[in-house]
Amino acid sequence: MxxxxxxxxxDLVKHFGGGLSLMRKRRPSVQAVRGITLKVIAGEILGVVGESGCGKSTLAKMLVGLDQPSEGTIQLDGNDLVGANGKVNLKQHARRVQYIFQDPISSLNPRKTIRDILSAPLIYLQGLSAEQRQSRLEELMTQVNLRPEFLERYPHEFSGGQAQRIGVARALAAEADVLILDEPVSALDVSVQAQVLNLFKDLRESLHLTYVFISHDLGVVRNFCDRVAVMYLGRVVEEGPVEAIFSQPRHPYTQRLLDSVPGQLVRKLPAEDDAVELPDPMHPPVGCAFAARCPVATAECRQSDPELDALATGHRVACYHPLSPPDANNHD
Ligand SMILES: Nc1ncnc2c1ncn2[C@@H]1O[C@H](COP(=O)(O)OP(=O)(O)O)[C@@H](O)[C@H]1O
Ligand code: SF4
Ligand SMILES: [Mg+2]
Structure with a gap:
């Protein structure tokens, strides 16, 4: 690769709310993304994992231009999608980076046929003639394993798996080369999930696509992704090749996530107290956001937030006291 x-x-940051209300009272601000620096390599599948509310979808929406960052920049192939002045380059976004939604049917306009839905980007983004469109529509349907007759149908006539394929065809119609897959199979029956994931894999090979794959299903992430970024309260706390993250997790939060995966052979952290308080995105703590839940936290952890530093080739962790690799731990 x-x-x-x-x-x-x-240095991507996104907060919602804030400012002053009509009564000149300060409105609460949610710090959804609190400073993310991350690279996605051409052709790879980068998994993004973390508990609900940690900012995965907010990150995803900024990557496709649906949300404007409060701070920070986003570049595609070295060109600004969002520049230092906060300006969003919508034309680039609309074409090249596309969002695949969790709920495929409701992401398609119920009053339009599939032909209309897929034709829109071919007309408005690419200016294809009627004849060119017809052959491109047939090609798109074949690419996502759907029969071209389905073009005349409406979204409600499709199963979830089929609707997700149409969502992919719509992204390909815009000539996207990066797909942001936000829990793309979570709403599908387990039996259909593997089919859709295999389609994603095939398309990545044949069309040289790059994916950011957001999922809470760590089993799927392990099988599907090349690298993984672990998020906690709006920040990336660990990032690395999928095998390193799963077999040698170094951040206590990553270990905590893996502890919940059946069949995970690495060591476990002591069980968490049910009464433990989760951090509040409206009032993030001063130091490491995981400190209240971390079994190895020290005073230092509560004073400042650790940077995401490289440990070994390609493996980065934001922790003052990273766990030792499990093999070394066996001698304890
Ligand atoms: N449009 C919004 N307005 C206010 N708060 C939001 C908005 N979108 C997300 N949030 C908040 O930002 C945080 C991150 O949410 P989200 O990115 O959806 O997390 P995830 O996808 O990881 O579950 C949450 O606290 C959520 O409530
Ligand atoms: S920085 Fe400290 S509190 Fe945060 S995860 Fe590491 S050891 Fe735990
Ligand atoms: Mg989400």
């Missing part, structure tokens, strides 16, 4: 950078995110 090449190591050319496809997407590059620098």
């Amino acid at each position: 090449t190591t050319q950078t496809k997407l590059e995110v620098s």
